[in-house]
Amino acid sequence: xxxxxxxxxxxxxxxxxxxxxxxxxxxxxxxxxxxxxxxxxxxxxxxxxxxxxxxxxxxxxxxxxxxxxxxxxxxxxxxxxxxxxxxxxxxxxxxxxxxxxxxxxxxxxxxxxxxxxxxxxxxxxxxxxxxxxxxxxxxxxxxxxxxxxxxxxxxxxxxxxxxxxxxxxxxxxxxxxxxxxxxxxxxxxxxxxxxxxxxxxxxxxxxxxxxxxxxxxxxxxxxxxxxxxxxxxxxxxxxxxxxxxxxxxxxxxxxxxxxxxxxxxxxxxxxxxxxxxxxxxxxxxxxxxxxxxxxxxxxxxxxxxxxxxxxxxxxxxxxxxxxxxxxxxxxxxxxxxxxxxxxxxxxxxxxxxxxxxxxxxxxxxxxxxxxxxxxxxxxxxxxxxxxxxxxxxxxxxxxxxxxxxxxxxxxxxxxxxxxxxxxxxxxxxxxxxxxxxxxxxxxxxxxxxxxxxxxxxxxxxxxxxxxxxxxxxxxxxxxxxxxxxxxxxxxxxxxxxxxxxxxxxxxxxxxxxxxxxxxxxxxxxxxxxxxxxxxxxxxxxxxxxxxxxxxxxxxxxxxxxxxxxxxxxxxxxxxxxxxxxxxxxxxxxxxxxxxxxxxxxxxxxxxxxxxxxxxxxxxxxxxxxxxxxxxxxxxxxxxxxxxxxxxxxxxxxxxxxxxxxxxxxxxxxxxxxxxxxxxxxxxxxxxxxxxxxxxxxxxxxxxxxxxxxxxxxxxxxxxxx
Numbered sequence: 001x002x003x004x005x006x007x008x009x010x011x012x013x014x015x016x017x018x019x020x021x022x023x024x025x026x027x028x029x030x031x032x033x034x035x036x037x038x039x040x041x042x043x044x045x046x047x048x049x050x051x052x053x054x055x056x057x058x059x060x061x062x063x064x065x066x067x068x069x070x071x072x073x074x075x076x077x078x079x080x081x082x083x084x085x086x087x088x089x090x091x092x093x094x095x096x097x098x099x100x101x102x103x104x105x106x107x108x109x110x111x112x113x114x115x116x117x118x119x120x121x122x123x124x125x126x127x128x129x130x131x132x133x134x135x136x137x138x139x140x141x142x143x144x145x146x147x148x149x150x151x152x153x154x155x156x157x158x159x160x161x162x163x164x165x166x167x168x169x170x171x172x173x174x175x176x177x178x179x180x181x182x183x184x185x186x187x188x189x190x191x192x193x194x195x196x197x198x199x200x201x202x203x204x205x206x207x208x209x210x211x212x213x214x215x216x217x218x219x220x221x222x223x224x225x226x227x228x229x230x231x232x233x234x235x236x237x238x239x240x241x242x243x244x245x246x247x248x249x250x251x252x253x254x255x256x257x258x259x260x261x262x263x264x265x266x267x268x269x270x271x272x273x274x275x276x277x278x279x280x281x282x283x284x285x286x287x288x289x290x291x292x293x294x295x296x297x298x299x300x301x302x303x304x305x306x307x308x309x310x311x312x313x314x315x316x317x318x319x320x321x322x323x324x325x326x327x328x329x330x331x332x333x334x335x336x337x338x339x340x341x342x343x344x345x346x347x348x349x350x351x352x353x354x355x356x357x358x359x360x361x362x363x364x365x366x367x368x369x370x371x372x373x374x375x376x377x378x379x380x381x382x383x384x385x386x387x388x389x390x391x392x393x394x395x396x397x398x399x400x401x402x403x404x405x406x407x408x409x410x411x412x413x414x415x416x417x418x419x420x421x422x423x424x425x426x427x428x429x430x431x432x433x434x435x436x437x438x439x440x441x442x443x444x445x446x447x448x449x450x451x452x453x454x455x456x457x458x459x460x461x462x463x464x465x466x467x468x469x470x471x472x473x474x475x476x477x478x479x480x481x482x483x484x485x486x487x488x489x490x491x492x493x494x495x496x497x498x499x500x501x502x503x504x505x506x507x508x509x510x511x512x513x514x515x516x517x518x519x520x521x522x523x524x525x526x527x528x529x530x531x532x533x534x535x536x537x538x539x540x541x542x543x544x545x546x547x548x549x550x551x552x553x554x555x556x557x558x559x560x561x562x563x564x565x566x567x568x569x570x571x572x573x574x575x576x577x578x579x580x581x582x583x584x585x586x587x588x589x590x591x592x593x594x595x596x597x598x599x600x601x602x603x604x605x606x607x608x609x610x611x612x613x614x615x616x617x618x619x620x621x622x623x624x625x626x627x628x629x630x631x632x633x634x635x636x637x638x639x640x641x642x643x644x645x646x647x648x649x650x651x652x653x654x655x656x657x658x659x660x661x662x663x664x665x666x667x668x669x670x671x672x673x674x675x676x677x678x679x680x681x682x683x684x685x686x687x688x689x690x691x692x693x694x695x696x697x698x699x700x701x702x703x704x705x706x707x708x709x710x711x712x713x714x715x716x717x718x719x720x721x
Contacts, residue, residue, distance in 0.1 A: 179338025
């Protein structure tokens with residue numbers, strides 16, 4: 001590895017080779033001067049000046065012809081994280097684009113990928129969403145990680161392994177998705193070097209043992225192919241291509257022997273035009289017999305990360321197998337640098353940002369599905385699992401009837417294909433034909449399948465069962481969105497009808513209620529954006545019609561009037577309790593037990609004279625009568641009572657198992673009848689509202705003490721509403 005210290009002159013020489021706008025070159029100069037001033041006294045762990053790090057990252061990016069803003073982002077990528085500068089300062093000095101890139105990289109650098117807890121899942125989400133917001137953030141991050149991997153030797157062994165695994169698990173698949181094969185390949189080899197050093201050096205040793213022999217064979221084959229193409233007038237360039245150590249490791253890991261890895265011998269042929277690619281292929285095949293089933297045409301059918309090339313394996317000199325790739329020089333830029341190369345092509349064009357976004361959406365279906373995912377309200381864990389499936393799982397390539405390539409995760413169904421083509425195609429799908437045969441919608445698609453989706457514009461929409469048949473998160477969420485809209489429409493109608501019905505019931509006219517002032521007050525109180533959202537809220541039981549009406553038609557009772565209303569609301573309906581309760585000085589009057597405190601014989605009680613409904617009897621401790629003085633009358637229990645009276649107790653338990661059974665078993669010992677039980681569970685405790693019929697307070701206290709002795713009971717108390 002080259003240990004040369006990078007200077008700004010090295011960066012500038014690379015940048016001016018493809019950026020010629022003076023304004024952008026000045027911006028890069030400014031970013032370098034700004035950063036170097038901040039880091040002038042800082043050192044890296046390697047002992048090098050700290051500026052060698054942002055300069056190396058800028059060099060890696062300039063080598064793949066990244067745009068001016070990305071180069072500036074690289075030079076400034078650490079300044080916010082290390083609190084050397086603020087986002088607002090960067091924005092004022094370098095513009096919003098550069099400031100957002102630095103902010104995005106800072107956000108990702110705070111993320112830890114180790115562990116399996118929920119916080120880590122949320123951090124994964126930040127990375128993936130960051131990827132969808134501006135892909136250049138990830139491009140800078142990849143270059144940053146590449147330089148850190150080159151100097152990983154400076155860290156402890158445990159940290160080396162952790163960083164190497166993190167790179168293989170998270171960043172390498174993203175580099176692959178972006179088509180950045182040059183960076184991906186170096187990251188893979190460096191990760192293997194530190195994660196599994198024994199395996200890495202074993203492969204290096206075996207490669208070195210056969211290097212000179214291999215080099216001679218490759219040179220001979222290179223000369224033979226070059227002479228052949230020259231004879232046929234094809235302008236070209238040929239390079240021997242070294243198989244990466246990591247790709248050899250992957251084949252060995254699958255059980256292959258080192259001697260069986262035939263594509264250790266490889267050539268890459270560069271020509272000027274797409275037509276030359278096919279002519280060169282035909283000429284090579286005419287001389288060197290191709291190996292069956294090893295030909296791939298990624299020019300006519302590009303990978304979705306924009307990779308284009310012809311791949312073939314031929315029997316070369318001395319029957320050695322050679323893997324040969326044929327591509328144009330422009331295809332090679334894209335193959336090596338992926339989407340990063342497209343910024344340089346458009347660097348001097350008009351509508352640069354619009355073109356880039358359009359390119360991304362057209363060529364990288366992955367981004368589109370992640371953006372769709374981001375807009376869905378789903379829990380972090382569900383989002384990340386969905387997005388990681390689309391990002392990291394193996395893929396298949398299938399075709400539309402017109403021959404367009406569609407990339408999907410392995411295991412996808414026609415439902416996934418339909419929604420990848422267009423949500424309208426998915427919503428109106430009525431059947432699927434694969435390779436001219438009708439298939440069920442849960443059919444698992446295979447590489448190279450040709451799929452035709454039958455649609456019907458009069459279709460009522462997708463089936464809810466499709467959610468379980470779909471493989472991609474994009475399709476699942478499109479189907480959910482369809483039904484969410486239907487549910488909202490139904491709730492809107494339901495909510496509107498409920499509110500209007502309640503207004504009619506309360507004899508409130510619509511014109512009076514729906515004044516501009518009232519609507520504004522209701523929306524402000526409920527935090528709804530408009531009446532449509534309010535009606536959906538009522539229809540989904542988020543609000544009740546009475547709640548909404550009470551916002552405008554507020555209660556005007558005084559505190560005392562509200563208390564009086566509460567104590568007269570509802571009494572316990574017993575046939576006759578006149579014989580059990582003595583009313584001071586009055587013989588012939590109706591007596592009722594108050595439902596708020598439910599007094600029983602043995603409780604200290606007080607009477608309240610209601611209007612037209614006799615006397616309401618309360619416990620003296622009842623808060624509903626504690627503040628009243630007027631219309632209060634003395635009452636008392638008879639020495640001998642004839643009935644059982646209802647009262648409610650609250651039982652707090654730490655768990656639900658067998659608690660009710662044990663409580664009910666205690667009633668038989670106390671001659672107590674359970675009238676009703678209501679169970680209110682929370683994540684930590686269980687609360688039981690139990691209404692019992694009991695003869696007197698003494699028996700109730702014994703019953704409550706019996707319950708308290710049951711295992712897992714935390715507390716028992718009487719209820720006063």
